[in-house]
Amino acid sequence: MNKPVNLDGAAAWEPSPNNLEPFWMGFTPNRAFKKRPRMIARAKDMHYYDMSGRAVLDGSAGLWCSNAGHCRGPIVEAIQKSAAELDFAPTFQFGHPKVFELASRLATMAPGDLNYAFFCNSGSEAADTALKIALAYHRANGEASRTRLIGRERGYHGVNFGGISVGGMVANRKWFGAMLAGVDHLPHTYNRKEQAFTAGEPEWGAHLADDLERLVALHDASTIAAVIVEPMAGSTGVLPPPKGYLKRLREICTKHGILLIFDEVITGFGRLGHAFAAERFGVTPDILTFAKGVTSGTVPMGGCLVRQGIYDKFMGGADHVIELFHGYTYTGHPMAAAAGVATMDLYRDEKLFENAKKLEKVWSDAAFTLKGHPLVEDIRTIGLVAAIDLKPVEGKPGLRAYKAMENGFHDVGMLVRITADTIALSPPLIINENQIDEIFSDKMPKILASVA
Numbered sequence: 001m002n003k004p005v006n007l008d009g010a011a012a013w014e015p016s017p018n019n020l021e022p023f024w025m026g027f028t029p030n031r032a033f034k035k036r037p038r039m040i041a042r043a044k045d046m047h048y049y050d051m052s053g054r055a056v057l058d059g060s061a062g063l064w065c066s067n068a069g070h071c072r073g074p075i076v077e078a079i080q081k082s083a084a085e086l087d088f089a090p091t092f093q094f095g096h097p098k099v100f101e102l103a104s105r106l107a108t109m110a111p112g113d114l115n116y117a118f119f120c121n122s123g124s125e126a127a128d129t130a131l132k133i134a135l136a137y138h139r140a141n142g143e144a145s146r147t148r149l150i151g152r153e154r155g156y157h158g159v160n161f162g163g164i165s166v167g168g169m170v171a172n173r174k175w176f177g178a179m180l181a182g183v184d185h186l187p188h189t190y191n192r193k194e195q196a197f198t199a200g201e202p203e204w205g206a207h208l209a210d211d212l213e214r215l216v217a218l219h220d221a222s223t224i225a226a227v228i229v230e231p232m233a234g235s236t237g238v239l240p241p242p243k244g245y246l247k248r249l250r251e252i253c254t255k256h257g258i259l260l261i262f263d264e265v266i267t268g269f270g271r272l273g274h275a276f277a278a279e280r281f282g283v284t285p286d287i288l289t290f291a292k293g294v295t296s297g298t299v300p301m302g303g304c305l306v307r308q309g310i311y312d313k314f315m316g317g318a319d320h321v322i323e324l325f326h327g328y329t330y331t332g333h334p335m336a337a338a339a340g341v342a343t344m345d346l347y348r349d350e351k352l353f354e355n356a357k358k359l360e361k362v363w364s365d366a367a368f369t370l371k372g373h374p375l376v377e378d379i380r381t382i383g384l385v386a387a388i389d390l391k392p393v394e395g396k397p398g399l400r401a402y403k404a405m406e407n408g409f410h411d412v413g414m415l416v417r418i419t420a421d422t423i424a425l426s427p428p429l430i431i432n433e434n435q436i437d438e439i440f441s442d443k444m445p446k447i448l449a450s451v452a
């Protein structure tokens with residue numbers, strides 16, 4: 001890029017609004033995007049609007065986060081009020097009312113004795129926070145030898161070093177060196193031969209949880225701190241857990257004193273028809289991470305919900321001594337906390353989790369109308385999530401889905417999320433039956449036709 005330079009040699013400060021070059025976009029092929037940008041100018045409810053005002057149906061709730069729909073009045077007002085009233089307040093050694101209110105709301109919603117909320121600003125920070133709490137817990141509990149962390153192949157826990165170490169998506173790992181030491185992985189749970197075209201939890205695969213016993217036999221339980229999994233793997237292309245798998249994992253963790261962490265960054269806040277997937281699957285983890293839907297994507301926020309016994313273990317020292325040496329400047333930011341409380345109100349008042357539950361069958365039946373299309377190799381659905389595996393273009397993995405996403409935005413008017421050759425759909429929970437029909441009877445067939 002040639003930077004504009006003033007005659008005296010100083011960099012020019014004039015804004016150059018049409019220059020797309022300086023923003024290095026993450027998880028994006030920059031050159032392709034900048035040749036043909038998919039620019040979003042505004043949003044309302046179920047739709048985005050491009051620069052010309054053309055509506056684009058939001059098939060993915062942004063990045064799985066805008067669960068209450070876009071620019072919802074009560075959340076907007078709460079953020080505006082907060083910005084005018086309290087722009088920032090530290091939550092190290094000080095506090096402000098909204099963050100306590102939100103923590104109480106979340107602790108009440110969470111299953112079991114997940115009674116404490118620790119806040120951060122993203123799902124990646126939430127994953128690293130959970131791993132750090134697990135390590136610190138064992139040390140506080142007199143078991144400092146428990147340092148090993150276990151993730152799962154194809155898992156996604158964000159992009160920080162802890163998250164990519166326990167994560168299992170190869171492209172997110174291979175560029176970044178050795179990562180954390182002492183990490184092992186369970187096998188992923190997808191087997192197309194056994195599970196193709198399943199709605200909900202596949203029958204096959206619970207036994208894969210037993211691999212944890214193998215890792216315990218290999219490393220010894222006294223070295224293992226925690227196992228982290230997404231109850232439904234999202235970013236890798238939507239892998240609902242096999243029936244009984246999470247219960248089995250819970251049993252093995254409990255048996256060996258290993259903490260179980262559920263990464264609910266995607267599954268939290270109604271995506272699977274319940275406040276949390278833990279509730280849907282009847283399995284309570286020791287730590288549960290969240291982000292995205294906690295503010296319906298409006299203000300960055302993430303966090304962990306932690307069981308009573310873990311919190312208690314840190315509370316033994318002198319009163320004036322800090323218990324956990326962890327936190328972020330923006331932990332529990334007033335605007336995020338205000339957005340979070342308003343979002344919880346909206347979820348409750350509009351019964352959005354119930355809406356997701358009520359529509360699950362309609363959604364799934366509609367998605368399965370695409371079965372039989374020559375380009376569709378598998379379909380998986382659960383809650384208000386659907387994954388459609390496309391037949392890859394020979395020798396060019398990822399190209400067909402990339403084109404589908406591009407055509408979806410420019411030509412068909414629907415935003416979809418892609419991973420390799422999988423299209424993942426996860427609309428805002430305010431969706432209605434007509435819009436579900438629009439997605440699967442109109443938009444998706446058009447998208448598929450455009451990449452034939």
Ligand SMILES: Cc1ncc(COP(=O)(O)O)c(C=O)c1O
Pocket residue numbers: 121122123124125127156157158159230234235263264265266291292302
């Ligand atoms: C399960 C899971 N964990 C963590 C993250 C990372 O969240 P963030 O992008 O907010 O850091 C994501 C993001 O998609 C996710 O799906």
